[in-house]
Amino acid sequence: MDGYGFWALAVIASVLVGMSKGGLPVVGIMSVPLLSLVISPVTAAGLLLPIYVVSDMFGLYAYRHEFDLKVLKILIPGATVGVFLGWLTASVVPEAAVEGLVGLIGAVFAANLLLRRTDPPAKPARLLPGLVWGTATGFTSFVSHAGAPPYQVYVLPLKMPKIVFAGTSTILFAYVNAIKLIPYAALGQLSTENLRVAAWLMVPAAVSVFFGYRLVQIVPQALFFRIVTWALLLISLRLIWQAVA
Numbered sequence: 001m002d003g004y005g006f007w008a009l010a011v012i013a014s015v016l017v018g019m020s021k022g023g024l025p026v027v028g029i030m031s032v033p034l035l036s037l038v039i040s041p042v043t044a045a046g047l048l049l050p051i052y053v054v055s056d057m058f059g060l061y062a063y064r065h066e067f068d069l070k071v072l073k074i075l076i077p078g079a080t081v082g083v084f085l086g087w088l089t090a091s092v093v094p095e096a097a098v099e100g101l102v103g104l105i106g107a108v109f110a111a112n113l114l115l116r117r118t119d120p121p122a123k124p125a126r127l128l129p130g131l132v133w134g135t136a137t138g139f140t141s142f143v144s145h146a147g148a149p150p151y152q153v154y155v156l157p158l159k160m161p162k163i164v165f166a167g168t169s170t171i172l173f174a175y176v177n178a179i180k181l182i183p184y185a186a187l188g189q190l191s192t193e194n195l196r197v198a199a200w201l202m203v204p205a206a207v208s209v210f211f212g213y214r215l216v217q218i219v220p221q222a223l224f225f226r227i228v229t230w231a232l233l234l235i236s237l238r239l240i241w242q243a244v245a
Contacts, residue, residue, distance in 0.1 A: 022212020
């Protein structure tokens with residue numbers, strides 16, 4: 001973890017993490033693949049987790065009044081189970097298989113939204129689907145910080161206002177990242193070297209939280225969710241490509 005190439009990509013990855021915690025959709029999921037260009041994906045995931053956690057603190061402050069409590073009450077138990085399952089199966093489940101499945105689900109869902117000719121009414125936040133998708137969110141977040149696609153499959157049909165969508169996302173993933181600290185430490189992914197590098201990267205990440213928050217405020221709602229859907233499709237295709245490669 002040295003050299004200009006590493007630090008350039010590491011700063012960009014930390015900025016993406018910060019912007020995602022400011023509510024900008026999906027950009028944070030690009031951080032691990034980006035950093036994996038210069039270090040192993042496992043090391044990249046361990047390095048970025050402390051940056052996610054610190055950025056979460058700023059995101060929680062920014063969205064302290066804007067979130068959907070009912071959705072959080074449904075998703076948090078499922079996400080907790082998902083993180084636990086990720087911990088139990090970390091040594092036996094191939095990361096590529098998880099990425100491929102998540103990518104396939106996200107791509108089909110996003111393509112369906114983009115090709116749909118009519119705009120269906122908002123769906124209610126139902127318990128059973130929320131527990132299922134919450135578990136998938138926690139599991140994939142643990143394995144590769146890729147919890148956004150299953151989360152959005154559940155949340156996008158609810159048609160929340162954009163600020164509430166962003167705040168609910170920030171709060172849920174702040175919780176998920178916090179509970180991931182213990183199993184990540186137990187698996188040896190929070191090394192002293194990782195923490196030393198992460199400490200430097202927390203500054204650009206923290207600043208980027210408020211930049212992302214500002215962008216969410218000024219982007220029109222229809223355009224915001226259009227960006228979310230396209231981003232979901234592109235990231236899902238990227239996950240499929242990674243799995244195949």
